[in-house]
Amino acid sequence: MTVNEEKLKQDFPILSQIVNDEPLVYLDNAATTQKPRQVLDAVVQYYETANANVHRGVHTLAARATEQYEGARETVRRFIHAEETAEVLFTRGTTTSLNWLAQSLGDAVVEAGDEILISYMEHHSNIIPWQQLAKRKQAKLVYIELTKDGQLDLADAKAKITEKTKIVALTHVSNVLGVINPIKELTKWAHAKGAVMVVDGAQAVPHMPVDVQALDADFYAFSGHKMLAPTGIGVLYGKRVWLERLAPVEFGGEMIDFVYEQDSTWKELPWKFEAGTPNMSGAIGLAAAIDYLEAIGMENIFAQEQAVAAYLLPKLAAIDGVTVYGPKDASLRTGVISFNIDELHPHDVATAFDMEGVAVRAGHHCAQPLMRYMDLAATARASFYVYNTQADADKFIDAIQKTKEFFSYGLN
Amino acid sequence: MALTKLDQLYRAVILDHSKNPRHRGVLDQATTQIELNNPTCGDVIQIQLLVEDGIVKDARFEGSGCTIAMSSASMMTEAIIGKTEAEALKLAADFSQVVQGKAVENEEALGDAMMLSGVSKFPARIKCATLSWKALEIALQDKDNQGTAGQLKHDE
Numbered sequence: 162m163t164v165n166e167e168k169l170k171q172d173f174p175i176l177s178q179i180v181n182d183e184p185l186v187y188l189d190n191a192a193t194t195q196k197p198r199q200v201l202d203a204v205v206q207y208y209e210t211a212n213a214n215v216h217r218g219v220h221t222l223a224a225r226a227t228e229q230y231e232g233a234r235e236t237v238r239r240f241i242h243a244e245e246t247a248e249v250l251f252t253r254g255t256t257t258s259l260n261w262l263a264q265s266l267g268d269a270v271v272e273a274g275d276e277i278l279i280s281y282m283e284h285h286s287n288i289i290p291w292q293q294l295a296k297r298k299q300a301k302l303v304y305i306e307l308t309k310d311g312q313l314d315l316a317d318a319k320a321k322i323t324e325k326t327k328i329v330a331l332t333h334v335s336n337v338l339g340v341i342n343p344i345k346e347l348t349k350w351a352h353a354k355g356a357v358m359v360v361d362g363a364q365a366v367p368h369m370p371v372d373v374q375a376l377d378a379d380f381y382a383f384s385g386h387k388m389l390a391p392t393g394i395g396v397l398y399g400k401r402v403w404l405e406r407l408a409p410v411e412f413g414g415e416m417i418d419f420v421y422e423q424d425s426t427w428k429e430l431p432w433k434f435e436a437g438t439p440n441m442s443g444a445i446g447l448a449a450a451i452d453y454l455e456a457i458g459m460e461n462i463f464a465q466e467q468a469v470a471a472y473l474l475p476k477l478a479a480i481d482g483v484t485v486y487g488p489k490d491a492s493l494r495t496g497v498i499s500f501n502i503d504e505l506h507p508h509d510v511a512t513a514f515d516m517e518g519v520a521v522r523a524g525h526h527c528a529q530p531l532m533r534y535m536d537l538a539a540t541a542r543a544s545f546y547v548y549n550t551q552a553d554a555d556k557f558i559d560a561i562q563k564t565k566e567f568f569s570y571g572l573n
Numbered sequence: 574m575a576l577t578k579l580d581q582l583y584r585a586v587i588l589d590h591s592k593n594p595r596h597r598g599v600l601d602q603a604t605t606q607i608e609l610n611n612p613t614c615g616d617v618i619q620i621q622l623l624v625e626d627g628i629v630k631d632a633r634f635e636g637s638g639c640t641i642a643m644s645s646a647s648m649m650t651e652a653i654i655g656k657t658e659a660e661a662l663k664l665a666a667d668f669s670q671v672v673q674g675k676a677v678e679n680e681e682a683l684g685d686a687m688m689l690s691g692v693s694k695f696p697a698r699i700k701c702a703t704l705s706w707k708a709l710e711i712a713l714q715d716k717d718n719q720g721t722a723g724q725l726k727h728d729e
């Protein structure tokens with residue numbers, strides 16, 4: 162394997178902790194990832210040497226801060242293979258990116274009777290903005306079904322993308338099932354019917370190479386904190402033709418050209434969307450995180466995660482009473498594994514894991530429609546990332562065994 | 574093995590209440606009923622009470638949730654049946670103290686529910702234990718409000 166997790170782990174100060182008398186095994190990366198020293202240093206360095214408001218003063222620090230902030234935009238552009246930096250908007254995260262779209266794109270293209278197409282595997286942040294848009298416009302929110310093993314039902318997708326469909330908004334990778342959706346193909350289908358393609362990349366960009374031009378998606382959203390960067394910074398990529406057409410969602414400083422008493426004009430792209438003082442340190446932290454990930458190589462990160470899934474899925478299948486959700490074929494997924502043990506409630510499972518030092522998530526994972534669709538109240542979820550070692554994967558299996566033992570002993 | 578610490582939380586009694594819940598189901602004639610959910614985890618509980626002459630004559634619960642939430646509801650029904658409304662409310666107040674690791678005068682009155690005192694060492698799970706007791710408090714204090722669904726507040 163080309164990723165040396167043991168060595169990488171040493172870059173993450175938080176991971177060397179003892180939790181509940183056990184060495185911490187952090188498997189809640191789909192919720193948020195830990196930050197390497199390189200990212201923390203970049204943020205501190207920015208505040209110690211360059212902090213000033215961007216695009217404002219003429220003084221040296223203002224120029225330095227602006228240069229670093231815009232440099233971060235170029236780093237993001239290169240990372241996701243956008244054509245130009247004008248297409249990279251900094252936001253607070255995926256949720257903000259998608260809300261902006263539901264507002265601005267929604268106003269531009271959706272009318273009463275139109276359809277917005279999403280799927281049953283979406284995160285709440287790729288459901289509710291569209292649902293509220295549909296209500297506002299008297300449009301219809303349509304859901305693509307899933308197959309039995311938790312993949313997008315492509316036949317259903319194809320059938321539901323029609324002339325009525327104005328927006329198709331889909332997740333690239335499910336935060337519950339770990340399944341990767343064929344965005345390129347889906348985008349083709351959307352475009353063939355004249356619909357706009359919006360992709361929620363929150364669980365994809367951190368884990369695999371993403372090329373927005375190759376995917377041909379019109380918009381693509383993701384969050385920094387799920388890819389080693391600080392919280393509060395995210396990205397909305399949009400094709401220039403679309404961004405030119407859309408109205409800004411927020412108004413204020415930084416985004417204006419001329420302000421008159423009764424009207425104003427906007428700056429050019431990308432600044433017309435970035436009202437107010439932006440999250441400079443966040444953007445710089447994100448660029449440092451991208452540098453860190455690129456040094457490992459996104460291909461390698463993806464291969465390592467698929468290897469973890471390939472290692473764990475058969476092991477989990479062999480444990481009596483363990484149910485894993487999503488496809489059994491590791492090549493279809495990333496390192497997100499949702500599961501349940503016997504009749505145990507996932508909260509009890511997560512508490513038991515915590516006593517073993519293993520941090521996993523339990524609950525509905527901000528995907529209530531998916532839980533209902535799968536007829537589940539909740540699941541436990543382990544999600545792996547670059548710094549998780551083989552030993553972490555084994556500790557995870559071990560925690561399952563111990564949890565099973567504990568509760569079956571208690572119940573006898 | 575760190576899982577031994579789990580014993581503080583999941584005593585055999587607790588697991589027994591979870592597996593063999595007391596008073597789970599619905600009442601034919603309830604004078605009060607309430608549904609309460611915890612939006613952060615999705616646990617839901619319904620409590621039904623039969624209150625006559627100021628006395629809790631009978632109680633039932635239904636719902637879905639973790640071992641702690643369900644066993645706590647079961648223990649709660651055992652503790653309050655036969656008590657006056659004022660006594661039941663006092664038990665709810667006492668239980669809230671117990672799960673925060675504080676002492677109360679009359680531990681025996683809480684019965685099996687005292688077994689959940691260990692939850693105080695698991696801050697993330699305190700709300701699981703108090704969900705049914707909060708529902709009880711709302712049901713007893715707000716009797717006109719038949720069946721109104723509510724949400725556990727952030728600070729509860």
Ligand SMILES: Cc1ncc(COP(=O)(O)O)c(C=O)c1O
Nearest residue numbers: 254255256284286336363364384
């Ligand atoms: C698939 C998916 N979409 C959207 C989000 C929302 O991201 P954020 O909370 O960073 O805005 C998440 C993460 O919680 C996610 O997993």
